[in-house]
Amino acid sequence: MADIYINYGTHMQDMTYALMEAADIAAELRPDMRVCIKPNLVVARPADGGATTHPEIVEGIIRYLRDNGVKNIIIAEGSWVGDSTKRAWKTCGYSALRDKYNVELLDTKDDSVEKRKSQGIELTLCRSILNADYLINVPVLKGHCQTDMTCCLKSLKGCIPDSEKRRFHTMGLHKPIAALAAVLKPNLHIVDSICGDLSFEEGGNPIESNRILLGRDPVLLDSYGAQLMGYHPDEIDHLFHAKAYGAGQYADDNTDISELNADRRPKTVLQRSSQAKRLGQFVNEDGACSACYAALIFALNKAGNMGLRNRINIGQGFKGKTCAGIGVGNCTAGCDAHVAGCPPKAVEIVDFLRSL
Ligand code: SF4
Known part of the structure; x- marks a missing residue:
């Protein structure tokens, strides 16, 4: 079992399916499970702009889950304060996924909440996320205007209500993000690194990398992702805190990385x-x-x-x-x-x- 699996290419559905097969995710699933998939739909903009999770990746996950007997699948997310998750479902291709596979879409802005204490901070979390038997986080690896980069850890802000998102900003973002990572632990992270934005979470400057990553440790994945974007992990404050809070380890020379198709990486096309x-x-x-x-x-x-x-x-x-x-x-x-x-x-x- 590798720490990080990487698949290069442009056929996102099949790439995702192959990653889950390689990591033998089926061994962790039961047919009676309620599986929650959490994409990043921060804004209502299509994924090719570099801000949101490609629906093809989520479709690959649904196909894999269904092929392994899981029927109860929910896609849950809450766009950032000021945008509508329901508009994002439609614009980003998730309403079509719901209709095709008969899965539930849950807007976490409408969800009931529960309190959890982490690192001395009382956090408010969405109940449907906490109640999932198996949680799959599907963030985008991209730049961010305040935190430099965002991936597995910061994307979990979609699992808290809007009032809590506002409060995170008053607390300076980094420590509450790390505290959230210490208490909310998805079973699996599948990272959309197809064309994440260069420096801005809203997209607009997508950089084609044509890569999807899979792993279980969000700090490991994010610290690896930070290096792919030009940062040493300690330069990203919430990574530094998350490691200190025991949410995971940094990627280093001992990290076991399995590339499924290193010999078949796609060539770069004209960067748009x-x-x-x-x-x-x-x-x-x-x-x-x-x-x-x-x-x-x-x-x-x-x-x-x-x-x-x-x-x-x-x-x-x-x-x-x-x-x-x-x-x-x-x-x-x-x-x-x-x-x-x-x-x-x-x-x-x-x-x-x-x-x-
Ligand atoms: S084959 Fe050459 S161009 Fe492609 S990733 Fe390796 S070093 Fe870069």
């Missing part, structure tokens, strides 16, 4: 967002895998271009060649200097750029 295009002017790309290219874009966003005179080489077109300048990824080992990895993490690229 304006920020990606702006940062792309510092890149000399030739046949780069999308996860590799995304790492470089996240790194450039974090570090800036550091006054580089030449563009950074990346892609399989550089494999086996010698080339002047610097490169990113094992394919560019023939450059004057390069960041090793296949793909390297954005944080490694940031550290490399800063060391020059």
Whole structure:
């Protein structure tokens, strides 16, 4: 059993199904269970904008659950204060899922609540989430204007009522998010890292990474995700606190990562967002895998271009060649200097750029 499973590609339903098979999730399920799937529908915007969970991933989960005898499936989420979850159900493709698979949609804004104490903070949580026999968190790995990144931990804010979301902001977000993670522990996390936004939770600058991750430890997944976005885990305050509160461990060199299809990563396509295009002017790309290219874009966003005179080489077109300048990824080992990895993490690229 690996700590993190990763599947690369664009066929999200099948990718998700394969991840659950690889991790043998069926061994944890019983037909009489009430299984709750919690996507991130922070705003009523389609997933290709980089803010919300792709419904195809949730469909892959439903198919897997059904094939393993689970009938009682509920999708629960509450959009952020100021947006309507019911509008999000429709806009983001979840009403169609309900109709196709006869699953229940539950707006946590309408749910009754229960109190739980965690790390000295009294938290108010939605009862339907607490009552689930098996909870699957399906966040988006993306940037955030206040917390730098959001993934498994912060997405659990959809499991509290709007009044509590407001209170979290008055408490500075990081500690209450970590306290929530210490008391609300989903059984499984499936991370949508298909095209999470570069820096903003509302989307608008999606960066194609074409990757889905699965794991059980939210701190491990988020600390790994932070590195994919250019951050050392301790730079993200709520991760630091969550680890201190015993909600999980950071990913490190001993983390067992199982990539299902490392040899079949999709190539990058034209990155559509304006920020990606702006940062792309510092890149000399030739046949780069999308996860590799995304790492470089996240790194450039974090570090800036550091006054580089030449563009950074990346892609399989550089494999086996010698080339002047610097490169990113094992394919560019023939450059004057390069960041090793296949793909390297954005944080490694940031550290490399800063060391020059
Ligand atoms: S280093 Fe690996 S991930 Fe990056 S472009 Fe080459 S094959 Fe793809």
